[in-house]
Amino acid sequence: RATCAIAQSPGPITDLPGTPRGKLSVIGIGPGSDEWRSPEATHELISASDWVGYDLYLDLVANLKTSQTEHRFGLGKEEARVRHAFNLAGQGRDVALVCSGDAAIYAMAALVYEVLDSNTLTPPEQRVEIKTLPGISAFQAASARAGALIGHDFCTISLSDLLTPWATIEQRLQAAAEGDFNIAFYNPRSLKRTDQLQKAIDILKPHRPPETPVIIASNLGRLTEKVKTVAFKDFNPTEVDMLTIVLIGSSQSKILTRGDGKAYCFTPRGYANKKENLQ
Amino acid sequence: RATCAIAQSPGPITDLPGTPRGKLSVIGIGPGSDEWRSPEATHELISASDWVGYDLYLDLVANLKTSQTEHRFGLGKEEARVRHAFNLAGQGRDVALVCSGDAAIYAMAALVYEVLDSNTLTPPEQRVEIKTLPGISAFQAASARAGALIGHDFCTISLSDLLTPWATIEQRLQAAAEGDFNIAFYNPRSLKRTDQLQKAIDILKPHRPPETPVIIASNLGRLTEKVKTVAFKDFNPTEVDMLTIVLIGSSQSKILTRGDGKAYCFTPRGYANKKENLQ
Structure with a gap:
């Protein structure tokens, strides 16, 4: 069973309230060569609005960059990086958190879930779509x-x-x-x-x-x-x-x-x- | 030190004796989706002259097939498959031995080296170039x-x-x-x-x-x-x-x-x- 409410608008609806559901893709780009990066990773990087990651990893995919906003981080501060990615995705953006190798193998995917599980995120951050992309480690x-x-x-x-x-x-x-x-x-x-x-x-x-x-x-x-x-x-x-x-x-x-x-x-x-x- | 011999041919040399050095690529195509297959694997499959592999794996890459000769094997008989691939490569062909996932992870790459190490191959088979291609497992x-x-x-x-x-x-x-x-x-x-x-x-x-x-x-x-x-x-x-x-x-x-x-x-x-x- 389902209930559905229908209404008629007096004109076209252009100014929709709210924000779209954001997306956080944790992307394994492989060891570094374009030849080892999965097409899935390439496509997600190209369609993303924002790239978050360690300097070197963003350099490795620089040839794919068009209009994405980069959020570069130095070594360490992994948790700050993940929280920044959640923050952007919570605003409805399409965020690529860039990892080398496989996104889960000593990279950021587990930390994304660890932060999600900590109950410290805002409701819009908590609702973002999360996708882990495997890669050659x-x-x-x-x-x-x-x-x-x-x-x-x-x-x-x-x-x-x-x-x-x-x-x-x-x-x-x-x-x-x-x-x-x-x-x-x-x-x-x-x-x-x-x-x-x-x-x-x-x-x-x-x-x-x-x-x-x-x-x-x-x-x-x-x-x-x-x-x-x-x-x-x-x-x-x-x-x-x-x-x-x-x-x-x-x-x-x-x-x-x-x-x-x-x-x-x-x-x-x-x-x-x-x-x-x-x- | 090196010694070099030079000679002049009375005409263009067109009928070269011998065969080119063959190539055996052990290719990990990933779990099955094109989106998870490395560009390296795709390129090697396209440039190969022969595909050797289990039926299902050749079906998974059928959309890449142009003029390659297929050598399909049923489940099992892994060693026969590897020996057939060495035989073709020994004739100077560019052979793709197709594996799912990563070529080394419970697939054919280790067996290729095991057969090579057994001293049962012919000299041309023993000389072939071997390349292992990793893939998402x-x-x-x-x-x-x-x-x-x-x-x-x-x-x-x-x-x-x-x-x-x-x-x-x-x-x-x-x-x-x-x-x-x-x-x-x-x-x-x-x-x-x-x-x-x-x-x-x-x-x-x-x-x-x-x-x-x-x-x-x-x-x-x-x-x-x-x-x-x-x-x-x-x-x-x-x-x-x-x-x-x-x-x-x-x-x-x-x-x-x-x-x-x-x-x-x-x-x-x-x-x-x-x-x-x-x-």
């Missing part, structure tokens, strides 16, 4: 460039203890080591956080053969891209900086050096074993 | 549709014991449970494998509160897409079929029901906790 790009390290079960762990207590991270590291997962380390190191990666390596050491492949990758898909594959025993954590992602294989992962001298790495799914069992 | 699309469940450390586990012994899978499940990871289950169930998902749930049960969000998603990005969020205590593994992916939150994940009655879920990164500590 750095671990996927790093694995692809170096072969197929994530060819079997994997996990991602952020080594930043700014928001997560180190004891929780250590528990995850221990679990990932014992579970023999391929592991991607996000936020492995910063200027202030210099010890975490070495501690992580120490936890992994008893569980990984010395020849386990390690991928060290930065600026994926950009002109300054660097990707290097080394054996676990030769990995030097002090080579890693805050723009780098580190992938470590499972005990089954292998390095394969091809005829051109380049090293590739992969984690077999087990077809070779299957054949042996059948013999 | 089903777990990313499922999380995005339902909010931001993968907003903190997560892992993916395939529940198929066709190639991996169940004891290894069980060890990973135990580790993922104790490590409090968000978890994505690939291959949760098939017609023959009906028990694994229930066993996985039993392992997780002591480690996850009854209200932990579970996402059940299938046919992501396609017309028949289904995405549902339920509480762990209400999750029924028999509802899951072989085309479905299942995501289970960590102990920190939350379900948030919005004004429109829809349930979203996310895993906070900890900004709320940080604020409490600062008070």
